Amino acid sequence: MSDTAAHAHVHRDDEGAKIGMWLFLFTEILLFGGMFVLYGLYRWQFPEAFLQASHKLDLTMGTINTVVLLASSLTVVLAISALQMKKTGLAKLLLAITILFAAVFLVNKYFEWSHKFDVGLYLGSEKMMGLDKGTQLFYGLYYMMTGLHAVHIVFGMIVLGWALALIHSGNIHSTYYSKLENAGLYWHLVDVIWIFLFPFFYLI
Amino acid sequence: MNSSHENEHHHKPSFVTPVVIWVILLALTAATILVARVDLGMFHFAAAFIIASIKAYLVMAYFMHLKYDSMMYTWMVIIALGMLAIFVILPYFDVAYRGSV
Numbered sequence: 001m002s003d004t005a006a007h008a009h010v011h012r013d014d015e016g017a018k019i020g021m022w023l024f025l026f027t028e029i030l031l032f033g034g035m036f037v038l039y040g041l042y043r044w045q046f047p048e049a050f051l052q053a054s055h056k057l058d059l060t061m062g063t064i065n066t067v068v069l070l071a072s073s074l075t076v077v078l079a080i081s082a083l084q085m086k087k088t089g090l091a092k093l094l095l096a097i098t099i100l101f102a103a104v105f106l107v108n109k110y111f112e113w114s115h116k117f118d119v120g121l122y123l124g125s126e127k128m129m130g131l132d133k134g135t136q137l138f139y140g141l142y143y144m145m146t147g148l149h150a151v152h153i154v155f156g157m158i159v160l161g162w163a164l165a166l167i168h169s170g171n172i173h174s175t176y177y178s179k180l181e182n183a184g185l186y187w188h189l190v191d192v193i194w195i196f197l198f199p200f201f202y203l204i
Numbered sequence: 205m206n207s208s209h210e211n212e213h214h215h216k217p218s219f220v221t222p223v224v225i226w227v228i229l230l231a232l233t234a235a236t237i238l239v240a241r242v243d244l245g246m247f248h249f250a251a252a253f254i255i256a257s258i259k260a261y262l263v264m265a266y267f268m269h270l271k272y273d274s275m276m277y278t279w280m281v282i283i284a285l286g287m288l289a290i291f292v293i294l295p296y297f298d299v300a301y302r303g304s305v
Contacts, residue, residue, distance in 0.1 A: 018273075018277075019277075019280075022280055022281070023280075026284040029284060029285075029288060030287075030288065030291075033288045033291060033292065034291075037291060037292050037295060040292060040295075040296075041295055041296075041299055044296070044299060044300075059237070063233070063237060066233050067230065067233065070226060070229050070230060070233065071226070073226075073263060073267050074222055074223065074226040074267075077266075078219055078222055078223075080217070081217040081218060081219055082217075082219075085217055181269075184268075185268055188263055188264070188268045189268075191263055191267075192260045192263050195256050195259045195260050195263065196256050196260070198256075199236055199240070199252035199255070199256050200252070203236060203237065203240040203252050204240075204248070204249060204252065
């Protein structure tokens with residue numbers, strides 16, 4: 001195979017790339033971890049306010065987004081499997097579906113947030129400033145944590161789109177796909193963070 | 205990270221396992237919503253946290269490949285999560301013994 005000959009001259013360290021990706025993911029875990037610490041401490045101080053405010057979030061929207069993100073995690077895994085089986089077309093289709101799911105998540109988030117904004121529940125609003133301290137903190141954490149998570153979704157769409165382009169141009173293929181795997185690792189972490197955000201905000 | 209483990213193909217690609225894991229993840233999502241409706245008192249938060257942890261484990265073990273990769277990655281994750289646990293729990297030794305602010 002010409003691939004083997006070409007790779008003999010190219011520096012390639014898939015294992016190193018993967019370790020690097022995991023180390024980056026740990027910094028992400030700590031970034032969100034800091035916010036979870038804040039969430040835990042304020043929840044400890046204002047249990048009743050957190051409970052009441054949590055019931056006012058849109059559980060249907062939250063559930064739909066949970067299902068959408070889980071499905072998008074599945075399609076990334078299936079895309080990698082398809083590529084390993086040399087089904088390049090299917091791999092590209094599955095990645096495109098993943099990006100579509102990510103977009104659906106953001107559209108849902110947009111509607112969820114704009115509804116909250118419509119009823120005057122945004123940070124610093126007159127209505128918000130009139131609420132008790134615990135409720136204000138709950139909404140502050142809600143906007144900050146799900147907002148930062150949404151930024152990660154946008155970044156994930158860019159990374160997955162980049163991987164899709166590389167498959168299209170033949171730079172990611174059935175024997176060289178560590179870039180796709182690492183893009184997938186990032187995407188799964190975004191899913192894992194949502195797995196905790198969902199019950200902490202919508203279900204407490 | 206022995207050379208025998210550096211081959212990416214030691215785990216056969218499959219469509220079936222990921223789909224099965226996904227179905228379990230959906231079932232756990234349904235379970236966590238149903239459990240939240242039941243009044244469990246002080247175990248309310250614990251139940252949500254435990255189910256979320258099982259879901260996170262499944263995603264990390266199967267989708268993020270920790271189950272199939274070298275143990276080194278699992279140890280890296282355990283150490284990172286151990287640090288996070290210290291970071292999350294330690295502040296309560298301050299907050300719990302302090303009057304309300």
